Amino acid sequence: MATFTQNYGLHQWVPEDQFLRTDFNEDFQKIDAAIKAAENKATSGDEQVSTAVQAAQSTADRALAGLEPLSYNVYNLLLQNYYDGKSTQYKKSLLFDGFQDKSGIASMTGIVWDAARPSLLLDAVGQQQDSVAFGVDFTYMMQKNSQVGLDWTATGNGILTKVESYIQGSGTLVILQDKQELYSTPIAQGQLKGIATATVNVTVTAGVTYRIELRSGDTQIAVSVRNSEYNFGARLSFTPKTLTSGSMTTTGVAPGMTAQRAVAWVRHLNGTASLSLQTGGSWTSMSRTGTRTTVNLDGESCTESTFTLNRSLSGNLALQFSFSTSLGKSVRVFDYGVVLL
Structure with missing residues (x-):
């Protein structure tokens, strides 16, 4: 009340x-x-x-x-x-973004937009080994000149170095993103329910979905998977890529008013936040006036950092968020809001 x-x-x-x-x-x-x-x-x-x-x-x-x-x-x-x-x-005195898309982002360094979980991510962990339908519970014959595959979404950043799958026969392993081929290599294995290994070199980015396909040639391939819900299974190994600092700059907006003060709130998980505001073509650091533990609009526990700036603000405005953290503690940025007073 x-x-x-x-x-x-x-x-x-x-x-x-x-x-x-x-x-x-x-x-x-x-x-x-x-x-x-x-x-x-x-x-x-x-x-x-x-x-x-x-x-x-x-x-x-x-x-x-x-x-x-x-x-x-x-x-x-x-x-x-x-x-x-x-x-x-459009609210001329209130700027905000919950990162449901990238329309409000002008540039990012170190930080990536996570499409799978709409938010910003500073990845201090990197992509770890992952498996999809990797097993031998169900085996079927893949026909000649056909293809099977799976979709996989990266949860971290890194380099995909190895793909393993239970197959008997020879074919081609292809890795795609948005239907564009990133890598292609032969893959073969002679024993039933044996593991075929393909060495690859594909950079993966958190939040991006990749397609991993097996293509047969003039011979059939025996494919084993964890269960019959899948037609291809794989174990993926990576060299993780980690970062402990990064920044994001917003697109510029013209609120159409002159303000004397700005107050900003940023909700994030882990790390330390800094914020600068651009007005009149120059950047000014905003003062961090407090942090508190709260929840985001999805009910997840997070930190809310508050910033203020006392000066005349007019014309085109932009914001730059910077975050720092330690290895093993990735930063996720949920949203921000800035009010002009």
Whole structure:
């Protein structure tokens, strides 16, 4: 349940409170009336100008302070609508992204967009050995001049170095991405239910799906898999690729307003976050004002880092997020929101 500020009765919420959009209207009416009253006092006489200006500034400061928690709740509400596929329209004083696609990303260094789990990933673990339908529980004959295969999505970064499969016969192993061939090599093995090994060299990126195919030639191939739900099985080995720092720069936007302050929230798992804001063609570091343990909109535990910047902001704006971590602790970035005040 909301509490209220002492002077003007503005709503105060904690994260678990439910709130209505009409609550914002009540607060904004109070803020508007208070600022207008202060302006009227400032014009009532020269002897009252100084006092009225100070009162107006104090009122404005309190209004901005009251807007921060309101803006945070609006950010969460719009982000939930965004995740649900609802229209959020364009909010000129609020920038946010939940990384459901890459449309808001201008560039990434070290960090990758994980399409399989829409978010940003700084991979400090690397891709580990993985198996799909690798076994000998079911064996069938693959016909001449045909192909079978499986789709596999990388959970980390690395280099695929070896593909193993239970086959008897000879064929061609082909690795593809988006139907484009990345690698092709012969593969053969003479014993029934024996393991055929192909040495390969394919760079894989977290969140990207690859197709691994076995193609027969003029002879049949006996293929063994873990169960009959699959027509091809494989064990994949990698050289992991790890990184402990990375950055992402957003696409530029023109909010169409001049602000005097920016407040930002970033929700991430592991690591330390830094944030810079570009305005007028130059970058300025935002001050980290706090971190707390919270949950993202999917209910997963994470860290929320808060940043502020006090300066005039106008024209085209962009953000640059930087993250650092230690080996073995990958960073996953869920979302961010920036309010301009």
